[in-house]
Amino acid sequence: MLTTKSLKFLSRIGLLLIIGYWLMSCGKLSEQAPDPATEQTQTMASEEPIAYSMQEDPASIIVGEAAPDDAAAMASATPMDSSPEPEFGNILFNPPTHMIRDKTERIEVRISRDAMDASGLIGTGDVIKDTVRVSDRMSVALYGDKFNVIPITDEQQLLEASGYTEWSFDVTPLQAAKDQRLTLKVSIHFDSGLKNKLVYSQPITIDVDGKSAVLKWLTENWQLLMLLLFAAIVAFFVVRALRGGKKSYKRSGDEAVFISYRRDDSSGYTLAIYEQLKRALGDNAVFMDVDDIPHGEDFVVHLDKVLTKANTVLVMIGEQWLNAANANGRRLDDPNDFVRMEIAKALQRNIRVIPVLLKNAQMPSADALPETLQTLSRKNGIRIYDDQFEASIQRLLDAITAQ
Secondary structure (H helix, E strand, O other): OOOHHHHHHHHHHHHHHHHHHHHHHHHHHHHOOOOHHHHHHHHHHHOOOOOEEOOOOHHHOOOOOOOHHHHHHHOOOOOOOOOOOOEEEEEEEOOOOEEEOOOOEEEEEEEEOOOOOOOOOOOOOOOEEEEEEEOOEEEEEEEOOOEEEEEOOOOEEEOOOOOEEEEEEEEEEOOOOOOEEEEEEEEEEOOOOOOOEEEEEEEEEEEEEOOOHHHHHHHHOHHHHHHHHHHHHHHHHHHHHHOOOOOOOOOOOOOOEEEEOOHHHHHHHHHHHHHHHHHHHOHHHEEOHHHHOOOOOOHHHHHHHHHHHOOEEEEEEOOOOOOOEEOOEEHHHOOOOHHHHHHHHHHHOOOEEEEEEEOOOOOOOHHHOOHHHHHHHHOOOEEEOHHHHHHHHHHHHHHHHOO
16 A cells, blocks of 8 residues: 555645646747737738849848839730740748757748649648749749758759649758748749749748757657656556565664575575575675585584574475485484574574475474474464565565564
8 A cells, every 4th residue: 555655755746747737838828929020020921922033132122022123024014025924823832930950851842833732741841822923944942041951852843734843952950049041932934035033032930949859859748758757656656555565674783684494495495585685684684504604614613603693593494394304314303404403503592583484385393393493383484475575575574673
């Protein structure tokens, strides 16, 4: 079950999520306020495209007005004008309004004599549609001092009689700043020897963010990340509750655990339990004869030293512990058997002895034990379950640390 402390922690996480969502909502409301600069840009974009000769200086052209010479050229033909009758079609392009520095995006331009849709575009910018003067051969160019613009298609292409012709550009911002300018220019070409004519010039305003793509994604999706974090925390506490919860054991400094076991009966289980106890109580608080007896030390003498310091003895009882035998008979019946000596000394000194039952082992009865070990049968044992190993270890630790 979840503890009161855990519930308080989860409540605080939930409160932080609510506050964050409210702050983000306030931010979205402020973003919806109209921006005068944006309104001005939209007004400029809605104005009639500029029409002037490629020989003329674009800086001399006023947005929304045709240059005097071009106005005359775009007017109805006079007997003195040999230019062909103007033909108009449709233009579609998809410039982004926001970009990230050093991140390339695709901008596509389609021109058609007939109506067309935006299906199949690779770029993700908002689609803008307009009318434009057309001819059999047309040029489309995209300019920007603070952008690296790479044309994917030829600048001059034939305009299809049906369908559309497409120009593509890969655009990479070089600097981070607001209101950076790209310019889209469209020109028609004549076969009659007349000079080419610029018939469409559209400024494109783009805000370039200096954040990396990863940081921008994290900023835009922080709510999702918080939700995932919250779900992970909840899952952690749920799993912990289902497993019974792991306790953090505070050592008193007096823990000294001696593990008595028979190698050919339970060495694998004992080693696993030994590692778990060392992890929880510390390396110096747990003793097992495999690694802890100094080389050249007399076992009986060293055992006496260890039991003098020990306050808990764990007796590992496997399925063959009681009846383990050698050529001389049952080993527990031998007064010099090390396991018998360990347990007998612990019982004689009134050291706390905890039987640990492994696999299907049962607690031995007093009649089945030598006289010096019969008190062991009255000790309350702890069973280690294979499918509940961690929970079993925690119960064992509870017993060891209980004073």
